[in-house]
Amino acid sequence: MxxxxxxxxxxxxxxxxxAAAMAMIFLYAPIESxxxxxxxxxxxxxxxxxxxxxxxxxxFYYSFRYLSTRNPRYDRRALSAAEVGVLFTTLVLITxxxxxxxxxxxxxxxxxRLTLTLVLWLIYIGYLMLxxxxxxxxxxxxxxxxxxxxxxxxxxxxxxxxxxxxxxxxQPVIAGGEGSGLDPAMAATLWVSVAAFTFLFLALFGRRxxxxxxxSRRETERDAAEAAHAQGVRT
Amino acid sequence: xxQTARAVLEKDFRIELRTRDAISAALVFSILVLVVFxxxxxxxxxxxxxxxxxxxxxxxAFAGTLALDRSFALEKxxxxxxxxxxxxxxxGGIYLGKCxxxxxxxxxxxLVALPLxxxxxxxxxxxxxxxxxxxxxxxxxxxxxxxxFSAVAANTRMRGLxxxxxxxxxxxxxxxxxxxxxxxxxxxxxxxxxxxxxxxVYDVVFLTASVLVFEYVLEES
Amino acid sequence: xxxxxxxxxxxxxxxxxxxxxxRRLRRGLTPRDDRRSPRR
Numbered sequence: 001m002x003x004x005x006x007x008x009x010x011x012x013x014x015x016x017x018x019a020a021a022m023a024m025i026f027l028y029a030p031i032e033s034x035x036x037x038x039x040x041x042x043x044x045x046x047x048x049x050x051x052x053x054x055x056x057x058x059x060f061y062y063s064f065r066y067l068s069t070r071n072p073r074y075d076r077r078a079l080s081a082a083e084v085g086v087l088f089t090t091l092v093l094i095t096x097x098x099x100x101x102x103x104x105x106x107x108x109x110x111x112x113r114l115t116l117t118l119v120l121w122l123i124y125i126g127y128l129m130l131x132x133x134x135x136x137x138x139x140x141x142x143x144x145x146x147x148x149x150x151x152x153x154x155x156x157x158x159x160x161x162x163x164x165x166x167x168x169x170x171q172p173v174i175a176g177g178e179g180s181g182l183d184p185a186m187a188a189t190l191w192v193s194v195a196a197f198t199f200l201f202l203a204l205f206g207r208r209x210x211x212x213x214x215x216s217r218r219e220t221e222r223d224a225a226e227a228a229h230a231q232g233v234r235t
Numbered sequence: 236x237x238q239t240a241r242a243v244l245e246k247d248f249r250i251e252l253r254t255r256d257a258i259s260a261a262l263v264f265s266i267l268v269l270v271v272f273x274x275x276x277x278x279x280x281x282x283x284x285x286x287x288x289x290x291x292x293x294x295x296a297f298a299g300t301l302a303l304d305r306s307f308a309l310e311k312x313x314x315x316x317x318x319x320x321x322x323x324x325x326x327g328g329i330y331l332g333k334c335x336x337x338x339x340x341x342x343x344x345x346l347v348a349l350p351l352x353x354x355x356x357x358x359x360x361x362x363x364x365x366x367x368x369x370x371x372x373x374x375x376x377x378x379x380x381x382x383x384f385s386a387v388a389a390n391t392r393m394r395g396l397x398x399x400x401x402x403x404x405x406x407x408x409x410x411x412x413x414x415x416x417x418x419x420x421x422x423x424x425x426x427x428x429x430x431x432x433x434x435x436v437y438d439v440v441f442l443t444a445s446v447l448v449f450e451y452v453l454e455e456s
Numbered sequence: 457x458x459x460x461x462x463x464x465x466x467x468x469x470x471x472x473x474x475x476x477x478x479r480r481l482r483r484g485l486t487p488r489d490d491r492r493s494p495r496r
Contacts, residue, residue, distance in 0.1 A: 037457055037460055038459045038460055041460060041463040044463070044464065044467050045463075067451055083474075084474070087470060087471075087474050090470060091466065091467050091471075094463075094467075095463045095466060098459055098463040098466065099463065119404050119407050122403075125400075133393045133397060134390065135392070139390060142451050142452070146387060146451060147384075147387060147401060149444070150383065150405065150445070150448070151405060153441075153444055154405045154407075154408070157408040157433070158407050160408075160433065161411045162411070164433075165415070200471070204471070204478075207475075208478055210482075214482070215485055218485060
């Protein structure tokens with residue numbers, strides 16, 4: 001039952017770091033002078049974005065492992081990582097405009113990071129949709145792994161393309177981008193929040209994975225029972 | 236590997252010569268998109284003419300999915316996909332052959348649509364060499380990803396419907412680079428060296444990756 | 457202030473939705489399997 005112990009560890013770490021992060025965000029971190037209290041969205045927006053990216057890197061890694069080993073456990077992990085990654089990306093895309101509107105006066109700008117997030121979201125929505133429309137588990141795993149690998153290879157190309165495109169085309173000037181001389185108290189809060197959201201990612205990933213493991217265990221059991229039953233009928 | 240690629244390429248060319256399905260569908264569709272653009276936006280203004288390359292490539296991104304979808308739907312229909320999978324040849328070679336055929340179809344479609352595009356949008360070609368390079372590299376980029384995903388989509392319940400959903404987000408860098416290089420060829424943009432480099436990198440990266448993973452896709456068909 | 461509340465509640469709602477989805481998936485696994493008769 002090491003998985004159980006591990007889950008308890010993750011859950012307790014999640015509880016501790018999330019409580020600490022919330023306390024630091026609302027009690028410790030200073031209110032930003034220009035943006036005001038709205039800037040506190042930053043402490044959930046950025047950790048969500050980083051962990052979404054971690055999720056997609058995991059999809060790439062597990063897809064690669066699946067193709068080289070053909071062990072279905074890697075396919076289950078890739079699926080779970082993709083689902084939590086898409087959830088986090090969705091939240092990034094929701095909190096981003098809510099932060100941008102009061103601060104910059106616009107909901108959206110085609111900036112490199114924003115656009116990359118949106119394109120990533122579309123790629124992995126496609127990945128999850130693909131999985132829905134293939135019945136055979138093995139075929140689903142193989143084709144999804146192919147998309148998981150090529151989708152991630154695309155990331156640096158998208159990033160550089162949009163960055164260069166942005167330098168050529170005039171865009172609304174955005175003052176005070178992230179990380180421009182972050183106050184030490186703010187930086188500390190950000191790091192605690194990053195830890196909290198990483199544990200949140202791992203906790204959700206683990207729960208989602210448990211369901212998949214259980215599902216495949218039942219499927220193999222049922223298949224074995226059916227095979228035994230068919231054998232019984234034949235003899 | 237190259238021998239396999241050539242055999243597949245010849246086969247696809249022969250089918251296309253007899254039926255003319257892929258090219259005519261893509262051509263008619265891209266003309267339709269250009270016409271629809273004309274109604275949706277008033278394109279005969281100087282500002283719009285500067286954006287002509289964008290309209291052209293958007294038309295092609297969508298028209299291309301029609302031709303690309305056909306590529307493996309055809310194999311699936313006649314059960315030839317399984318025959319290809321069982322054939323004792325290199326999967327990478329089959330991919331390269333299909334990809335070369337698709338790239339050629341896209342390129343031919345673009346060349347045929349070009350005069351219409353010039354007439355509709357009243358643009359002038361300033362640098363013919365750059366235009367040819369932009370079309371060729373752009374076609375290869377779309378074909379490289381599109382061929383792989385056409386094979387993936389052909390094996391799902393949704394068939395062709397899934398292809399644009401998978402393919403368009405991945406082709407974003409290729410689309411931007413193609414628009415910028417074509418824009419340069421039409422005299423509407425400067426500094427194309429980055430975009431040409433990006434197109435070449437995109438082509439090389441996705442051709443290599445697809446050759447490596449194609450065997451997994453093929454064995455599932 | 458209302459922007460901040462909107463953002464934080466969006467995040468909470470998203471996580472809540474995902475947790476409910478996991479629960480629904482898990483619940484979907486158990487009864488259907490038990491109901492299944494060995495006729496197939």
